[in-house]
Amino acid sequence: MNGEPRKRISERALSVWRIYGMIGLAVSFAVFATVTVLVIVLDGPKWIILILILLFIGEGYLFLFFIPRLRWRRWRYEVREQEIEIQRGLFTVKRTLIPMIRVQHVDSKQGPLFKKYKLASVTISTAATVHEIPALDEEEAEELRYSISKLVRVADDDV
Amino acid sequence: MSEKKRLHPISVIANIVKQLKDAFFPLVLLIIVGKKTINTMWDIAVPSAVVMYTIVIGIISWLRFTYRLEEGELRIEHGVFVRRKRYIPYERIQGVSISEGFLQRLAGVVKVNIETAGNKLGEAEVVLTAVTREEAERIQRWIRKAKEMTNNETTMLDENTESSFVSIHQRLQEEPKNIIFSMSFWEVFQVAVTSGGALSVIAAIFVFISQFDNIIPYKMLYKDAQTVFAYGLFYTMVAVLSIFIAAYMISIIQNMLRYAFFTVEKIDENIIISRGLLEKRKVTTSVTRVQGIVIKENMIRRWFGYASVYIIHAGGALDDGQHGNIILCPLIKKERIASVISSCLPEYSIHHEFNALPKRACIRYMARPLYVWILPVCIAAYFLRPWGMLLLLLLPIVSYFGYLSYKAAGWAISPHQLALKSGLFNVKAMYMLKNRIQSMEASYNWFQKRKHLGTIAATVMPGIGARGVVVDLDQEDVKTIYAWLKRTNEAAKVSSD
Numbered sequence: 001m002n003g004e005p006r007k008r009i010s011e012r013a014l015s016v017w018r019i020y021g022m023i024g025l026a027v028s029f030a031v032f033a034t035v036t037v038l039v040i041v042l043d044g045p046k047w048i049i050l051i052l053i054l055l056f057i058g059e060g061y062l063f064l065f066f067i068p069r070l071r072w073r074r075w076r077y078e079v080r081e082q083e084i085e086i087q088r089g090l091f092t093v094k095r096t097l098i099p100m101i102r103v104q105h106v107d108s109k110q111g112p113l114f115k116k117y118k119l120a121s122v123t124i125s126t127a128a129t130v131h132e133i134p135a136l137d138e139e140e141a142e143e144l145r146y147s148i149s150k151l152v153r154v155a156d157d158d159v
Numbered sequence: 160m161s162e163k164k165r166l167h168p169i170s171v172i173a174n175i176v177k178q179l180k181d182a183f184f185p186l187v188l189l190i191i192v193g194k195k196t197i198n199t200m201w202d203i204a205v206p207s208a209v210v211m212y213t214i215v216i217g218i219i220s221w222l223r224f225t226y227r228l229e230e231g232e233l234r235i236e237h238g239v240f241v242r243r244k245r246y247i248p249y250e251r252i253q254g255v256s257i258s259e260g261f262l263q264r265l266a267g268v269v270k271v272n273i274e275t276a277g278n279k280l281g282e283a284e285v286v287l288t289a290v291t292r293e294e295a296e297r298i299q300r301w302i303r304k305a306k307e308m309t310n311n312e313t314t315m316l317d318e319n320t321e322s323s324f325v326s327i328h329q330r331l332q333e334e335p336k337n338i339i340f341s342m343s344f345w346e347v348f349q350v351a352v353t354s355g356g357a358l359s360v361i362a363a364i365f366v367f368i369s370q371f372d373n374i375i376p377y378k379m380l381y382k383d384a385q386t387v388f389a390y391g392l393f394y395t396m397v398a399v400l401s402i403f404i405a406a407y408m409i410s411i412i413q414n415m416l417r418y419a420f421f422t423v424e425k426i427d428e429n430i431i432i433s434r435g436l437l438e439k440r441k442v443t444t445s446v447t448r449v450q451g452i453v454i455k456e457n458m459i460r461r462w463f464g465y466a467s468v469y470i471i472h473a474g475g476a477l478d479d480g481q482h483g484n485i486i487l488c489p490l491i492k493k494e495r496i497a498s499v500i501s502s503c504l505p506e507y508s509i510h511h512e513f514n515a516l517p518k519r520a521c522i523r524y525m526a527r528p529l530y531v532w533i534l535p536v537c538i539a540a541y542f543l544r545p546w547g548m549l550l551l552l553l554l555p556i557v558s559y560f561g562y563l564s565y566k567a568a569g570w571a572i573s574p575h576q577l578a579l580k581s582g583l584f585n586v587k588a589m590y591m592l593k594n595r596i597q598s599m600e601a602s603y604n605w606f607q608k609r610k611h612l613g614t615i616a617a618t619v620m621p622g623i624g625a626r627g628v629v630v631d632l633d634q635e636d637v638k639t640i641y642a643w644l645k646r647t648n649e650a651a652k653v654s655s656d
């Protein structure tokens with residue numbers, strides 16, 4: 001679809017997602033290592049180890065490089081006077097349109113990891129649905145929250 | 160009216176009956192187990208203890224339940240072990256509706272449902288199980304007066320708030336004036352016969368039977384199995400069949416009791432739906448709270464040109480505890496829907512034609528059921544050779560079903576309204592006004608992109624029932640619908656071409 005939303009999320013999101021990826025990688029490393037040890041101790045077929053190594057490399061590539069990059073490229077948002085538009089999705093590209101008059105409230109939140117990277121995510125709630133824009137620059141998130149709530153008050157309900 | 164008040168004592172019985180109803184199956188099971196394992200003393204002791212306990216708790220909780228109207232709030236205190244207090248300011252009260260069940264009618268009292276504004280799922284409304292008619296009326300009056308006082312200062316009294324407190328006499332006794340829809344006995348019977356409720360009763364029975372699995376001493380039975388087997392098979396068949404038939408009958412009766420005397424009327428801006436034989440129910444909702452209309456056609460009913468109409472409404476759980484959707488017409492000739500809706504909810508228009516999906520979506524629809532079916536069917540066919548090969552016939556059949564749902568799906572927009580239609584056994588058409596749509600989602604995955612297709616979804620309320628989705632539209636159509644909701648920027652441009 002053309003006319004994509006214009007703004008992107010912070011590039012530092014990549015670092016955070018990579019950290020998540022590394023945590024996942026550490027977990028699978030533990031599992032794979034255990035299996036490898038078992039294979040060696042029990043004298044099982046050695047090709048299992050080869051497959052595990054390949055799997056590990058594959059996972060590393062996917063979760064450290066491919067997916068974060070693609071996800072970041074897909075994530076876009078735009079706040080206009082009358083509506084908010086969000087685009088996201090890895091394999092399925094989703095675009096969401098939220099009319100400004102439907103917005104109930106806007107939250108921003110920040111976990112410890114986000115704080116370290118000076119990021120925050122913004123949640124937009126309507127009466128029916130909740131939409132999240134992750135990993136925005138702290139100040140940008142603050143500004144966004146402020147401007148949305150200002151626009152919400154202005155938007156009128158004439159259709 | 161600031162002193163604490165209790166409900167009419169009949170509510171003790173109502174509570175106990177309800178509790179016992181819940182405890183009935185476990186009790187029966189307990190007794191059955193008891194006979195096999197525990198001595199007879201316990202057989203009687205345990206159930207009667209449960210019954211005693213229920214009765215005592217019922218009485219105590221009646222004693223503890225008090226309500227009063229004080230300082231512009233409805234204050235309720237209840238709870239046996241944990242004492243709870245709930246204070247609800249009048250402004251938060253959306254409406255007061257009154258119903259009378261079988262027990263209530265015996266005692267000449269009514270049940271008062273007080274809906275609160277919370278639109279979160281699970282936010283409970285307050286139910287006063289049994290209060291006298293005068294008391295109910297007094298409560299309504301008090302709340303209305305309090306509302307007027309708070310409203311008067313700022314603006315004129317909102318028309319809808321006022322009329323959602325229709326006088327109790329008008330609602331329960333007076334002759335209805337403006338009946339928009341009603342059903343004859345024959346139609347009620349048809350609803351009962353064709354409803355999916357029969358299936359759910361059967362399911363419930365199976366769940367019940369499956370609970371026996373743990374209890375029935377299969378090993379003991381196994382010894383006799385061989386001798387019994389010859390008869391057994393026959394009798395099991397008969398038993399299962401009669402269970403099915405009985406379940407179906409029960410469901411028919413249930414549904415008939417439920418939908419008997421079904422009428423829809425409109426007074427001012429309120430839609431009033433009443434129904435029920437043993438338990439009369441009245442649901443009142445104001446037009447402003449209607450978020451959308453859903454027209455459902457299940458396979459059998461579609462055959463005969465019938466459909467059922469629901470309204471999605473914001474606010475408490477009104478109809479049988481189902482949140483959100485209220486049934487407006489359980490069974491209606493499709494041609495009549497438009498006229499009923501136009502007199503009930505004039506903002507909506509039902510008559511327009513749906514735009515079909517593009518031809519290239521057809522293959523995707525036909526292939527989609529195969530994703531699920533092809534593997535199990537092939538495996539089963541392979542292992543059950545030679546006759547199992549017949550199972551392969553299932554594949555074209557499910558694919559045909561896919562084709563049917565392709566045929567059923569569609570969309571339509573008018574300047575103020577969006578309609579999305581999809582489904583297979585239950586074709587669901589959802590009509591939403593532009594200013595009721597909370598959010599819209601357009602999406603496409605890799606496969607759809609290759610074929611220039613996309614998915615559109617619109618939500619008017621929390622929950623799946625209030626979300627309309629159509630898969631595999633032409634991407635241009637997706638764009639058109641998406642742009643239709645947009646108000647700024649390129650909206651005008653895109654929708655014009």
